[in-house]
Amino acid sequence: MNATAAPPPDDVLIRIRGLCTVLNGKTIFDGVDLDIPRGRVTAVMGPSGTGKTTLMRHITGQLAPDAGEIFVAGRNVWKLDREALFDLREKIGYLFQNSALLTDFSVFENVAFPLRQHLKLPEELVRNVVLTKLQAVGLRGAAELMPNELSGGMMRRVALARAIVRDPMLIIYDEPFVGLDPIALNQIVKLIRTLNGTVGVTSILVAHEFSAVRRVADHIHLLAGGKIAAYGTPDELARGDTPWTRQFFSGEADGPVPFHYPAPDYAQQLGLSA
Numbered sequence: 164m165n166a167t168a169a170p171p172p173d174d175v176l177i178r179i180r181g182l183c184t185v186l187n188g189k190t191i192f193d194g195v196d197l198d199i200p201r202g203r204v205t206a207v208m209g210p211s212g213t214g215k216t217t218l219m220r221h222i223t224g225q226l227a228p229d230a231g232e233i234f235v236a237g238r239n240v241w242k243l244d245r246e247a248l249f250d251l252r253e254k255i256g257y258l259f260q261n262s263a264l265l266t267d268f269s270v271f272e273n274v275a276f277p278l279r280q281h282l283k284l285p286e287e288l289v290r291n292v293v294l295t296k297l298q299a300v301g302l303r304g305a306a307e308l309m310p311n312e313l314s315g316g317m318m319r320r321v322a323l324a325r326a327i328v329r330d331p332m333l334i335i336y337d338e339p340f341v342g343l344d345p346i347a348l349n350q351i352v353k354l355i356r357t358l359n360g361t362v363g364v365t366s367i368l369v370a371h372e373f374s375a376v377r378r379v380a381d382h383i384h385l386l387a388g389g390k391i392a393a394y395g396t397p398d399e400l401a402r403g404d405t406p407w408t409r410q411f412f413s414g415e416a417d418g419p420v421p422f423h424y425p426a427p428d429y430a431q432q433l434g435l436s437a
């Protein structure tokens with residue numbers, strides 16, 4: 164089929180070309196091309212159900228696309244053998260939509276979990292790494308608490324500490340703001356910025372809260388209708404005047420995403436038409 168695209172230059176951590184995905188007969192991606200620059204925070208926004216989480220699953224090698232190429236750190240994800248794919252995944256920190264903490268484990272053990280999974284590290288080292296990451300998210304003092312003793316914002320921060328415990332090159336935040344009060348939301352916004360300040364780390368932020376995204380993202384890809392509908396800095400997209408950007412960034416009820424789910428003619432259905 165397509166010739167393999169060349170790996171991108173070093174300053175592009177992720178390059179996607181010609182991505183096509185069909186799930187259950189529904190076209191999710193219909194030729195997506197995008198680059199994610201190294202060392203930056205790049206947001207992926209778009210209406211719900213548009214494929215943002217699916218895109219992340221392609222990037223992390225969890226779900227194969229129907230066509231297209233995905234390069235991460237110079238490697239063609241869907242051409243890697245199991246071991247190399249596993250290796251790549253170890254370098255990605257993933258903050259899930261729901262914090263997904265292990266309820267029977269303390270905060271400390273939740274954060275330690277990825278370290279204990281495959282590596283035989285001395286306990287002293289585990290302790291130092293975990294406490295360092297908890298300190299980074301402001302929760303060193305909460306190490307011995309259980310998840311059910313935490314607020315929603317604290318849970319999210321513990322999950323974040325766990326996502327970075329192995330010093331990933333890429334951190335993916337999938338809807339990190341959902342369900343947080345404004346204070347907790349602000350804390351997460353600041354943390355995303357701070358954590359991305361670590362040399363060389365790249366962040367992808369999947370979110371739909373534009374006011375939060377614009378404070379932290381360098382660039383935004385707007386995903387809609389199976390393609391990248393717009394790309395630019397937050398200010399550029401806020402000023403954008405394509406139908407997609409107008410509807411998405413100013414919250415118009417109707418536009419390319421219709422307010423009405425497809426339905427038969429209204430008058431006819433009510434028996435009003437001749």
Ligand SMILES: Nc1ncnc2c1ncn2[C@@H]1O[C@H](COP(=O)(O)OP(=O)(O)O)[C@@H](O)[C@H]1O
Pocket residue numbers: 186187191209210211212213214215216217218
């Ligand atoms: N494993 C799957 N099998 C079939 N359909 C799926 C699967 N995962 C997601 N979908 C569908 O793909 C579309 C995109 O889903 P998703 O990526 O979760 O959207 P978003 O994260 O943008 O809200 C949705 O219509 C969803 O129902």
Ligand SMILES: [Mg+2]
Pocket residue numbers: 215216217337338
């Ligand atoms: Mg999603």
